[in-house]
Amino acid sequence: MLSRKALSISPSPTLAIDALAKKLKAEGVDVIGFGAGEPDFDTPVHIREAAVRALEEGYTRYTPASGLPELQQAICKKLLADNGLTYTPAQIVVSNGAKHSLTNVFAALLNPGDEVIIPAPFWVSYPEIVRLNDGVPVIVETSRQSRFKVTVDQLAAALTPRTRAIIINSPSNPTGQIYTRDELAAIAGFAVANGLYVISDEIYEKLIYGSEEHVSIAALGREIYHLTVVVNGVSKTYAMTGWRIGYTASSPEIARVMGNVQSHATSNPNAMAQKAAVAALEGPQDCVEAMKKAFAIRRDYMVEQINAIPGLSCVEPAGAFYVFMDVSGTFGRHYRGRLIGSSDEFAALFLENEKVAVVPGTGFGAPDYVRLSYALSLPQIEKGLSRLKNFAGEIR
Numbered sequence: 001m002l003s004r005k006a007l008s009i010s011p012s013p014t015l016a017i018d019a020l021a022k023k024l025k026a027e028g029v030d031v032i033g034f035g036a037g038e039p040d041f042d043t044p045v046h047i048r049e050a051a052v053r054a055l056e057e058g059y060t061r062y063t064p065a066s067g068l069p070e071l072q073q074a075i076c077k078k079l080l081a082d083n084g085l086t087y088t089p090a091q092i093v094v095s096n097g098a099k100h101s102l103t104n105v106f107a108a109l110l111n112p113g114d115e116v117i118i119p120a121p122f123w124v125s126y127p128e129i130v131r132l133n134d135g136v137p138v139i140v141e142t143s144r145q146s147r148f149k150v151t152v153d154q155l156a157a158a159l160t161p162r163t164r165a166i167i168i169n170s171p172s173n174p175t176g177q178i179y180t181r182d183e184l185a186a187i188a189g190f191a192v193a194n195g196l197y198v199i200s201d202e203i204y205e206k207l208i209y210g211s212e213e214h215v216s217i218a219a220l221g222r223e224i225y226h227l228t229v230v231v232n233g234v235s236k237t238y239a240m241t242g243w244r245i246g247y248t249a250s251s252p253e254i255a256r257v258m259g260n261v262q263s264h265a266t267s268n269p270n271a272m273a274q275k276a277a278v279a280a281l282e283g284p285q286d287c288v289e290a291m292k293k294a295f296a297i298r299r300d301y302m303v304e305q306i307n308a309i310p311g312l313s314c315v316e317p318a319g320a321f322y323v324f325m326d327v328s329g330t331f332g333r334h335y336r337g338r339l340i341g342s343s344d345e346f347a348a349l350f351l352e353n354e355k356v357a358v359v360p361g362t363g364f365g366a367p368d369y370v371r372l373s374y375a376l377s378l379p380q381i382e383k384g385l386s387r388l389k390n391f392a393g394e395i396r
C-alpha cells in the first residue's frame with residue numbers, strides 16, 4: 001500500500017496535455033500545441049553566457065541552502081526597484097523554481113487541517129501542493145463579471161476558524177487578469193483583520209500588455225507586509241523554465257523555517273543556474289521587452305479571432321500568456337454526431353479531429369473553459385485558430 005496522500009494527488013494536466021502533443025508531434029502528426037506553460041523563446045544569450053562563465057569559474061559545488069548571497073542581494077534589489085519592497089537577504093529563499101517555493105511555503109505554514117483559500121480559476125498546482133502539505137484547499141468560485149477576481153465578500157463567506165492563508169496570483173494563470181491596487185488593498189485589509197497569510201504568486205508580473213500596473217500586495221502596508229509571502233522567479237520573465245530558479249520573500253521567521261525544510265529536501269538550487277539568475281536580474285532588460293512585444297501581438301490576434309467565432313468567447317487577458325476561452329456555448333451540442341458535454345470532451349474531440357491541443361478548464365477549477373497558451377509562434381497560432389474555426393463550424 002502506497003501513501004494515501006501521494007495516491008490522492010493527480011498528475012499536472014497541463015504537463016500531461018503538453019506531453020501528449022509532443023508525443024504526437026514526435027510520431028509525425030502535424031499537431032498545434034496550445035498547451036505550453038512556458039515561453040517559446042530561448043533564454044537570452046547574456047544569461048546563458050553567465051552560466052557558462054559560472055561553470056568555468058567553478059560554481060559546481062553546494063551553495064548555501066537558501067541561495068547564493070549574491071543572488072539574494074540581486075533579488076532584494078529587484079524587489080525594491082520594481083515593487084517598492086524592502087527585504088534583507090535573510091528574508092529571501094531561492095528554490096528549484098517557484099513551484100518548489102510554493103511547496104516550501106505550505107510546508108512552513110500549515111498544520112494538518114489548516115485551510116487555504118484558493119480563488120478559482122486557479123493554477124493547477126495550488127490545491128495539490130496544499131494537500132501534499134496536509135492542508136485543505138478551500139476553492140472560492142469567481143465569475144467572469146468580476147473578471148475572475150475574488151472579492152472580500154467571497155473571502156468572508158469562505159472564512160472559518162481553520163483558515164490560514166489566501167493565494168493571490170496576479171497576473172493570473174489561467175485567466176490573465178490583474179488585481180488593481182484598490183482590490184488588493186481590500187484583500188489586504190481582510191487578511192490583516194483575520195490574521196491570514198497571503199501567498200502572492202507574482203511570476204507573471206513582467207508580462208503585462210495594457211495600461212494595468214502590477215502591484216505587490218506586500219507593498220500595501222506594514223501589517224500586510226509581514227503576513228505576505230511573495231513568490232516569484234525567473235522562469236516566465238526570462239524564458240528560463242528549465243533552469244529551475246524561483247524565490248520567496250517573507251518575514252525572517254518564515255524564511256528561516258523554509259530554509260530549514262529546503263536544506264533537508266533538496267539542499268541548494270543549482271549553483272550555475274543561480275549565477276545565471278543573477279545575470280537575468282541585473283543584466284539588460286530589453287530582452288524582456290522584446291518577448292513582451294511578441295506576446296502582445298499574439299494576444300491581440302487570438303482574442304480578436306476567438307471572439308469572432310460563434311459559440312466561443314474570451315475575456316481579454318491583461319497579462320501572462322494565456323487566453324481562457326469559454327466553451328460552455330458548445331455544451332449539449334454535437335460535433336460530427338458526438339455530444340460535447342464538458343470542456344474535457346471539447347478538448348479531446350478537438351485534439352482527435354483537428355490535431356490541436358488545448359488544456360481543459362477542469363484542472364483550473366473552471367469546467368466551462370479551456371486554456372490556450374500564446375507561447376507559440378504567430379504562424380502556428382494562425383494555423384491553430386483556423387482549425388478552431390473549422391472545428392466550431394461543425395458543431396451543431
Ligand SMILES: *Cc1c(COP(=O)(O)O)cnc(C)c1O
Pocket residue numbers: 037096097098099100123169172173201203233234235236241244245246
Ligand atoms: C509557471 C508557474 C509557476 C512556477 O514556475 P517555476 O517554473 O516553477 O518557477 C508558478 N505559478 C504560476 C502561476 C505559474 O504559471
